[in-house]
Amino acid sequence: MAAPRHSCLFVLSSAAEGVSASSFLQAYNLVSPNCTVQLASPNGKNIEYVKQDESNRRWFNEFRAKASSTPIGLETVDPARYATVFIPAAPGAVHDLLKNQDLAQIISHFVREKKPLCAVGMGVAGLFGAKKDNGSWWFEDYSLTGPSVFEEARHAEFASLPVIPEDFIKEHGGQYSSSEPDAIHVIIDRHVITGQNVQSTIMAVQNLILMSTQKSGKTAPLR
Ligand SMILES: *[C@@H]1O[C@H](CO)[C@@H](O)[C@H](O)[C@H]1NC(C)=O
Ligand SMILES: *[C@@H]1O[C@H](CO)[C@@H](O)[C@H](O)[C@H]1NC(C)=O
Numbered sequence: 001m002a003a004p005r006h007s008c009l010f011v012l013s014s015a016a017e018g019v020s021a022s023s024f025l026q027a028y029n030l031v032s033p034n035c036t037v038q039l040a041s042p043n044g045k046n047i048e049y050v051k052q053d054e055s056n057r058r059w060f061n062e063f064r065a066k067a068s069s070t071p072i073g074l075e076t077v078d079p080a081r082y083a084t085v086f087i088p089a090a091p092g093a094v095h096d097l098l099k100n101q102d103l104a105q106i107i108s109h110f111v112r113e114k115k116p117l118c119a120v121g122m123g124v125a126g127l128f129g130a131k132k133d134n135g136s137w138w139f140e141d142y143s144l145t146g147p148s149v150f151e152e153a154r155h156a157e158f159a160s161l162p163v164i165p166e167d168f169i170k171e172h173g174g175q176y177s178s179s180e181p182d183a184i185h186v187i188i189d190r191h192v193i194t195g196q197n198v199q200s201t202i203m204a205v206q207n208l209i210l211m212s213t214q215k216s217g218k219t220a221p222l223r
Helices: 021-031 054-064 101-112 121-127 156-160 165-171 198-215
Strands: 006-011 035-041 084-087 117-120 186-189 192-195
Touching (some): 006 021, 006 101, 021 035, 021 054, 021 198, 084 101, 084 121, 084 198, 117 198, 121 198, 192 198
Parallel strands (some): 006 035, 006 084, 084 117, 117 192
Antiparallel strands (some): 186 192
């Protein structure tokens, strides 16, 4: 008998700076066989998948032809319907997800319910707006990773970034850690999984899948 399919929410930046094509594609291919993936973006605006290359351009052309590639608006999302939430690496996330109140509500729901949530690279900025009723950041006592100052400083847009994830996490009480630039580095704290950069996507998402199957009790019987 087929196991029941979960629904997984992918939260995507629709800012011009875009979503990392490889981070999105790797996560989508890992999650979609076992999970109904719903894409959502601010106001349901279209997504720019950046840094496509020869190996994935064709995949994106085919993907865009499918109805499921059209995001719904974050403001229409009922978070109770989703088992997991994932935010891929996205240079645009600091521009539109950072202060999005609909996303803040969704993330707050996931923290209250302790449901698996995962963010990678700049996508981690999508967690920054979620606050407790008393105004503190939800993740003030969590261990997290995200792009390091050192990693970000290599990019031309560094000087104009609205927020530096490493600084934000440290200044708001979170435990920040990172590895060397472009290294695979994933932190798991309770139900929250963060990956430092695009390169950490697969490791982070594998852990998200593992966590969601454990949570639903879909473990194989002992022999
Ligand atoms: C995903 O689905 C396949 C086929 O239904 C199943 O064999 C596999 O164990 C599932 N993986 C997870 C992680 O649930
Ligand atoms: C908010 O509540 C948490 C406990 O849930 C506490 O640790 C934190 O210090 C409080 N923040 C403020 C600003 O009162």
